[in-house]
Amino acid sequence: SIQDRTGGSPVPQNRRLILAHLWVAFVVFLAAAVLGVWQMWVRSPLSASQAVPAASYYQSVTGHGVSMAYVLTTFFIMGFGYFVAETALKRELPGKTWAWGAYVVALAGVAMTVLSIASGQASVLYTFYPPLIATAWFYIGLVLVVVASWVWCVLMLVAMGRFKRDNPGAPVPLAMYATCANAVMWLWTTVGVALEVLFLILPAALGFKQTIDVGLSRTLFAWTLHPIVYFWLLPAYVAFYSMAPRAAGGRLYSEMMGRLSFVLLILYSLPVGLHHLFMDPEHSTGFKFIQMSLTALVAVPTLLTVFTIAASMELAGRLRGGKGLFGWIGALPWDRPMVLATGLAFVMLGFGGGGGLINMSYGMNAMVHNTSWVTAHFHLIFGGTVVIMYFAIAYEIWPSLTGHEAQSAARQRLQLWLWAIGMMVMTLPWHFLGLQGQWRRVASFDYSDPRIHGWGPWVDVSLVGGVILLVSAILFVANIRPSRRLARIDPAPGYVYALAAHPLARVPAALNGFGLWNVLIAVLMLVAYGFPIMQFFMTPSPEAMVHRLTGG
Numbered sequence: 001s002i003q004d005r006t007g008g009s010p011v012p013q014n015r016r017l018i019l020a021h022l023w024v025a026f027v028v029f030l031a032a033a034v035l036g037v038w039q040m041w042v043r044s045p046l047s048a049s050q051a052v053p054a055a056s057y058y059q060s061v062t063g064h065g066v067s068m069a070y071v072l073t074t075f076f077i078m079g080f081g082y083f084v085a086e087t088a089l090k091r092e093l094p095g096k097t098w099a100w101g102a103y104v105v106a107l108a109g110v111a112m113t114v115l116s117i118a119s120g121q122a123s124v125l126y127t128f129y130p131p132l133i134a135t136a137w138f139y140i141g142l143v144l145v146v147v148a149s150w151v152w153c154v155l156m157l158v159a160m161g162r163f164k165r166d167n168p169g170a171p172v173p174l175a176m177y178a179t180c181a182n183a184v185m186w187l188w189t190t191v192g193v194a195l196e197v198l199f200l201i202l203p204a205a206l207g208f209k210q211t212i213d214v215g216l217s218r219t220l221f222a223w224t225l226h227p228i229v230y231f232w233l234l235p236a237y238v239a240f241y242s243m244a245p246r247a248a249g250g251r252l253y254s255e256m257m258g259r260l261s262f263v264l265l266i267l268y269s270l271p272v273g274l275h276h277l278f279m280d281p282e283h284s285t286g287f288k289f290i291q292m293s294l295t296a297l298v299a300v301p302t303l304l305t306v307f308t309i310a311a312s313m314e315l316a317g318r319l320r321g322g323k324g325l326f327g328w329i330g331a332l333p334w335d336r337p338m339v340l341a342t343g344l345a346f347v348m349l350g351f352g353g354g355g356g357l358i359n360m361s362y363g364m365n366a367m368v369h370n371t372s373w374v375t376a377h378f379h380l381i382f383g384g385t386v387v388i389m390y391f392a393i394a395y396e397i398w399p400s401l402t403g404h405e406a407q408s409a410a411r412q413r414l415q416l417w418l419w420a421i422g423m424m425v426m427t428l429p430w431h432f433l434g435l436q437g438q439w440r441r442v443a444s445f446d447y448s449d450p451r452i453h454g455w456g457p458w459v460d461v462s463l464v465g466g467v468i469l470l471v472s473a474i475l476f477v478a479n480i481r482p483s484r485r486l487a488r489i490d491p492a493p494g495y496v497y498a499l500a501a502h503p504l505a506r507v508p509a510a511l512n513g514f515g516l517w518n519v520l521i522a523v524l525m526l527v528a529y530g531f532p533i534m535q536f537f538m539t540p541s542p543e544a545m546v547h548r549l550t551g552g
Contacts, residue, residue: 012083012087014086014099017082020103021075022075022394024107025071025072025076026477029072029387031067033470035060036469038060040463045459047444055120057443059120062125063114063118066113068383069382070145075106077231077235078102082099083397084238087494087495089173094155095154095155108144109142116134116135116137116141122138127225128221139201146190149190150190153187160176160177171504173497174242174255174258177511177512178258180514181266182231182235184514184518185265185270188270191224192220192222192224192529200216200220201217222277226276226295229382233381235393236385237261237305239392239396240309241258241305243338243393244309244342246498247338247396248316249319249333250313250315251315252499253500254500256504259512260511261305265298266514266521267520268298268300270525272298272528274291274528278369282535290528292362295360312498313332314328316332337413337416340413341388341389341391344417346385348384349380349381351424352379352384359373367435371440372440375427380423383469384420388423391416395412397495402482419476422467423469426465433455438455
């Protein structure tokens, strides 16, 4: 049985498996935070007298980006998924041997990737854009991480399938439905980068080919580039819908709205990656307009989520005595880390999402393309909304996983506030500098140049934000570290997810599975990527020469 000894909430049986994934994620995250602050110092006027090789900067950027975008996210999502599968379904995880095997494979892939970066043979940032080519071991390592994540996807879908088989007609719990939506999206998302790596990049990295079609490679990577952001973001949405309302002392306003939002996130996020190539010449204006229009639809499930969670919080606030139009906001229990993190995440999502609307607009994109504006948008969405909710999720589930009381809520709140403040202090100057034309992916600036001299103070301000973020990252790891001073809980607590204001006895089959949506995704992907990819085979363009990097 996976019930605790009191017969109450479910307790995850594979706690060691879950913790193994989460600890890899958070240890790598801390190392990446250190690298990030160092990079900001290198680009600031404070380092003007120091001779920092550009190769070292790009090596660090690669390590930071890969650690945050691939290692932190994949290991966290896998560990959290296993937690949800056991606690939401109240069943043991199927395929535990496969799960441990995938963990070992992913860990081996991380080691291979880290060694490749440390050796100076993989300073290609975290994007797979030729003609930058790393050692083959770098790509093989990341392929192993992706293969392990595919095992996780299958296990999540198998767990949901078995639940539906044993409970005919019963709704799949919302947290599990959302987790499986993420698995479905990830399987679709990784097809593009898998094709690029296996058929274009690896042959070049292994020396089998001396040329590579850069346009085709960038197009295949675009298939993955935008949806991967929603792969990172979905656990935050799981927390918004299934954890935050309960933490606030209320109920979820609408479970049906949640299911619809997760389906729309799959449909609208997958076929829109080409908007990252607005400035590339190989695609027509017509297809770029289609991509812009499709990208605008991504805002729909986010707006639905903002409305639903705001309504859920209002229910909780009014249950706690909140009066008047906005009195419910002050009545919310902001001293609870999950509630605080949700509020801060929404603030950063607002700023980051607003910047994203600029990025996806065909005309305005030209104004901010490849400037610090893009870096600011990306960090607010990922480093802001996504990561702060990873913190909150960890604080929520840690007692169930460790059997110990959590660190003081005051320390957790301090860490969350520091992270949100640091992220805003860091990224707001980047937005301004982006509008001034400050380019990204540059190792250093000559601030003696009068044309860019005014950038210096703003760069220093963003560095202060980075230092605050590093302090917050250290405090987070300190908050979750094992400590004998934390009282042991006997029996270990389980986890109870938020109930809906109007619980659903049955839901439409389309919102209790993914068969219909997979068919629609296939059609949308064909419309969005069919001709853009086929044109490279119908009218092959001259292939660009590949240059093997030796250091930077």
